[in-house]
Amino acid sequence: MTRQTSKGTCTFCHKEMSKSGMTRHLETCEQRAAAQAKPAGRAKSQKTRAFHLIVEGRDLPMYWMHLEVPGGTTLATLDQFLRNIWLECCGHLSAFEIGGVHYSVDEARLDDDWGGHDKSMRVRLDKVLSPGEACSYEYDFGSTTELKLKVVSEREVEGKEQGIQIIARNSVPLIPCDVCGKPAACICSECIYEDKGYLCDACADDHECGEEMLLPMVNSPRAGVCAYAG
Numbered sequence: 615m616t617r618q619t620s621k622g623t624c625t626f627c628h629k630e631m632s633k634s635g636m637t638r639h640l641e642t643c644e645q646r647a648a649a650q651a652k653p654a655g656r657a658k659s660q661k662t663r664a665f666h667l668i669v670e671g672r673d674l675p676m677y678w679m680h681l682e683v684p685g686g687t688t689l690a691t692l693d694q695f696l697r698n699i700w701l702e703c704c705g706h707l708s709a710f711e712i713g714g715v716h717y718s719v720d721e722a723r724l725d726d727d728w729g730g731h732d733k734s735m736r737v738r739l740d741k742v743l744s745p746g747e748a749c750s751y752e753y754d755f756g757s758t759t760e761l762k763l764k765v766v767s768e769r770e771v772e773g774k775e776q777g778i779q780i781i782a783r784n785s786v787p788l789i790p791c792d793v794c795g796k797p798a799a800c801i802c803s804e805c806i807y808e809d810k811g812y813l814c815d816a817c818a819d820d821h822e823c824g825e826e827m828l829l830p831m832v833n834s835p836r837a838g839v840c841a842y843a844g
Contacts, residue, residue: 619632619633620632620633620675620676620678620784620785620787621633621784621785622636622678622782622783622784622785623782623783623785624636624639624640624643624645624646624781624782625779625780625781625782625783626643626645626646626649626781627643627644627645627646630785633675633676633678633784636680636782637668637680637766639782640666640680640781640782641767646781650771650772651772660772661770661771661772662684662685662686662770662771663684663685663686663740663768663769663770663771664682664683664684664685664768664769664770664771665682665683665684665685665739665740665743665745665765665767665768666680666681666682666765666766666767666768666769666781667680667681667682667683667763667764667765667766668680668681668763668764668766669681669696669751669761669762669763670761670762670835671759671760671761671762671835672750672760672761672762673760673835674835676784676787677700677784677787677833677834677835678783678784679699679700679780679782679783679784680766680780680781680782680783681695681778681779681780681781682771682776682778682779682781683739683778683779684739684776684777684778685738685739685740685768686738686739686740687738687739687778688735688736688737688738688739689710689717689735689736689737689739689742690719690734690735690736691778692739692778693708693710693719693735693751695778696708696751696753696761697753699780699834700759700834700835700836701753701754701759701834701836701842702842703754703836703839703840703841703842703843704754704840704841706753706754706755706756706840707719707720707754707755708751708752708753708754709732709751709752710735710749710750710751711749711750711751711752712742712743712747712749713742713747713749715733715742716731716732716733717732717733717734717735717737717742718732718733718734718735719735720732743765744765744768745765745766745767745768746764746765747764747765748762748763748764748765749762749763749764750762750763751763753836754839754840756840757839757840759835759836759839761835783833784833786831786833787833789812789831790812791812791813791814791817792810792811792812792813792817793813793814793817794814794816794817796814796816796817797814798812798813798814798831799813799814799815799818799830799831800813800815800818800828800829800830800831801813801828801829801830801831801837801838802821802823802827802828802829802838803827803828803829803838803839803840804823804827805823805827806838806839811823811838812831813828829841829842829843830843830844832844
């Protein structure tokens, strides 16, 4: 697959910029600061801690998101968010690894009698992560999609604790068709394991693996895997 410069869009000011410049931009974005400023007319406002996280595909780093996540959010909630936005196809198992410790969604693996020593995802982020720390995440232990996560910073924000917010996200990658070079519209779920199988609609009609193996191009590191269709 042809590599390309990854770009994305800031949720607050809608500027498109490179992946490498987005972290710096979000720290100084005036529209972000205004949106998160103290509401007018309040003598006192509740403050909560929030993490700025970067999440990206381990092997497909052109797929990435910047998230603002309340420190009191559990890993289980973050797991469900990642499933909803990027991953969920068939209800597969998943796990985080933080500092050599596995946090699993599989209740059967939580300190069981069969050698499982995973901890529960029902733990707050601010109990297991801090600024500068990184961790990994896996969805589906068969056709696995692996993500990398890093805490960029921590800040106090005004108001009650909000849910997880996407504050920037990559633009849809324009991947060329392997046959003719036009923008690909679908992926062969068989050929993808050989780093090929990206096809435009016209070339997909003649693909040797058959129509039943084709999945749509979606803005996710799980594009083309298992039954994921966005």
